Amino acid sequence: MSDTENPFLTPRSRPLTTASSADNLNDGSFIPPNPHFSRDSTFGPQPSLSPTPRGSAVLGEPNTNSYYGSIAGASNNNVPLLDQDGGLDTPRSGAGKEYGGLADRSEEYGGSAGKKSLFRRPLFWAGLIAAIVVVVLAVILPVYFVVIKPNNRSASSPSGASTNNGGSSGNGAGSGNSTGTGNGGQKVLITGGDGSTITKDDGTTFVYNNSFGGFWYEDPTNPFADAAQPNSWTPPLNQTWQWGVNRVYGVNLGGLFVLEPFIVPALYQSLPGAADEWAISQALRGLPTGDNLTAAMEDHYNTFITEEDIAQIAGAGLNWIRLPVPFWAISSWDNVGNDASGNPVSEPYATGLCWKYVLRIFKWARKYGLRVELDLHTAPGSQNGYNHSGKSGQINFLAGPMGVANAQRMLDYIRVFTEFISQPEYTHVVPAFGIINEALVKNIGQDQMSAFYLHAYNMIRSITGTGEGHGPYMVIHDGFIGLNSWAGFLSGSDRIAIDTHPYFAFDGQPNPEMINLPADGDATQWGGKWxxxxxxxxxxxxxxxxxxxxxxxxxxxxxxxxxxxxxxxxITNGHSSTADCDFFSDASQWDDNTKKGLLNFALASMDALGDWFFWTWKIGESQAGKVGAPLWSYSLGLQEGWMPKDPRTALGKCASLGAPSDPFDGNFQPWQTGGAGAGSIAASASAQLPWPPASITKANAAGSLLPTYTATASIITLSPSAVATNAATKNGDGWFNAQDNSPMVTTVAGCTYPDAWSAADLPVPTQCTGAAAKRADEPRITGTPFRRPPQDGYYPEDYDNAGRYTPQSQTTSPFEQRVSRTAGANSGVLRHSQQQYPTEIQHNPYGYDQPQVPFTTEPDELSSSSNAAINRARGISLADNGPVPGPEGVRRVSRQPNRRSSSQAPAPQQNRYSRSSFPTLPPGAAPPQPGGYGL
Structure with a gap:
């Protein structure tokens, strides 16, 4: 692939201080704007995170039946623990309690019996021969199971790669490499372990370091193979993750797709006055030198997290990534209502630009065996008023006059992401989906948030089906009201997980205590009280x-x-702590005891939490050239020694400090993990949570009387990544359940709305409320969807060798199967709403399957075409907009479903893409010539 064909090479960026013209494009790094240009901030103080109440107990001691058990007893911990220097010796004194039986096995990990010469022992030679056999098997077996067997399987079964790719579950390829054969017999390196060389998309290389038995896997001819394994104690992607048995050692990729000031400070410093991504986007669009938003964002997405970062995450003993993404990866609105002056407000974000980079993270995670929890981090109107919600200030999600309308939009975004990650190509890589991050329940209300969670759950499971293997876990956040507030919530549901964010940093306390002191509970350790x-x-x-x-x-x-x-x-708020912030903000001042204390605090936190994601992997440097928030950087801690080189060393840390034990035995109820009883929420529980909620905070009106949007907009389908032309597998079309074809929401024609991001304190509008605005349809499974034809207007597979039309049978199962369709990598998928008509299908040569209903002879008011009248009688509007040009990676496909009355159906809407009629070709007819009615 040439440089011009690779969308992920560092993009050419225009200097912000020069004129906006093609002549000024260069390959340099991001350049700050003109120092004379500044913008006063219009944003008030930003709230800080609210603390979550926590109980006072810890996990069980080693060698118990607790969820986390002992190190020696964990069957999947078959790589020796590293000491603090990365060696394989027993952990040093002062931490013996935390390792249970492992600490006593000194001879196994390098101790000496001291009896007689090593070479005179018969057992030595027997052991040496056995070791050689083990090494040979460790190299040969992974090559067979990871390379040969999956390739044989993919040759016989097109779906094999996405469901079971034959990856080895052992320690992987070790330090060996394996190759596959590409086009023309060329050998391509497709897997390797510790010490192997990785060649990146741009041709540069780096060495993969993984001392935990992990191996990478990437086969260009089988790009969705899930054979990689990050370490020996984590199952490969193509094996089942067992909650309660396997442990989450994860890290967030914060600041990559949702830009926070403390994570990417240099960007904010280059745009004085910008407090959040809304303001960043406005500032970059309105520079005196021209609109630089796309160039700046491309530069950030392409450089902040690289493939080396993902490889290092796997090499650090971690096994999950939590990936925050914004809703504008899908779309943003040009008009979200009018401001106080009556001017329309437009969301300024770089719509859809980040999506191809999200796909790249998925690709890299697959390559290194890392699972991903996709987290929808932002919400229309803001769910918490924080700078990482899209815009700091007000909360307008499920609060205020526009609370329900903003929630309608959010449901659409949840739906689009769910459809994408539920495709078999992604189910192993993205097995969990956080549907909204840190909604402030104390401001929104728990009943209101519960109703939203239930409504979203019903929508998600109507897409995926129920039970293990049917779509991702749906992850909700505790809303900072405490985990105990959600005990028993939606009992009988299918695979809902709950997420909590414990921080001492935001507990409102001064927290002046130092950490370079002997630890409470064990003075031989460090960390003070923490x-x-x-x-x-x-x-x-x-x-x-x-x-x-x-x-x-x-x-x-x-x-x-x-x-x-x-x-x-x-940007504008100071610190509440009375600690020495100059010291804690500058890691160059930290002595060894400070680093030991921080390491011990990290280990205790990991042990207490059990399954965790550290926030965050990387903190960018400020314009001063240093990391100004080092307590939040996992990668910097690994480099400088205050984060563990092996996260398993956290096991038993709390017990070693004398903390009381309150273990979990690792056994979830079957329905909680998709087993028996999953998806059987009691009707009485659902009835208590109506949608929309009966009341909305700060709206002073019933939820049913607030402004809403109408479900008449085109479905937006996220495009899959392109695959190599010689790939044996397909890449999906971005939409798992082809029968989910209800429209998305949009504004009601003729209605004027208040600014959906600034309406919290406004009175409820008197128009376009209640019945005046059509609500989004309840999720439902309708008939087989229409298929978008290829550009020449017909499907070649639907014609025999003589050119006669021979339609292929359609697959209509709502959950287990998917409709086969032909689509290019960059094409959208057109889905029409079919209303409530019978679903007997007549196939036509243009790729649209039409439900059969009785014809009517009512006149066509806007067209004399008999075909238009027939199609209208069938309940189909063929005013097809086709793909609307937009950002790369996101394709919008439009439809105007025919809302016909009992007497007659309205004529199709007209626009520059419309056709008032669409001819039908009977079976046996020759196909049209290319260029006829192709979209």
């Missing part, structure tokens, strides 16, 4: 939730014992 406090504050709360709710994990936590750090509380 490690034991983490154990007592968090462990019991999460374990209780695992028993009372189901799958529970910490989606965020950090090493921050205070809120010190550059822009931690936003």
């Amino acid at each position: 490690p034991l406090q983490a154990c007592k504050s968090w462990g019991g709360s999460l374990n209780d939730s695992r028993s009372a709710f189901g799958v529970t994990f910490a989606g965020e936590f950090s090493n921050a014992i205070n809120d010190c750090g550059l822009y931690i509380n936003g």
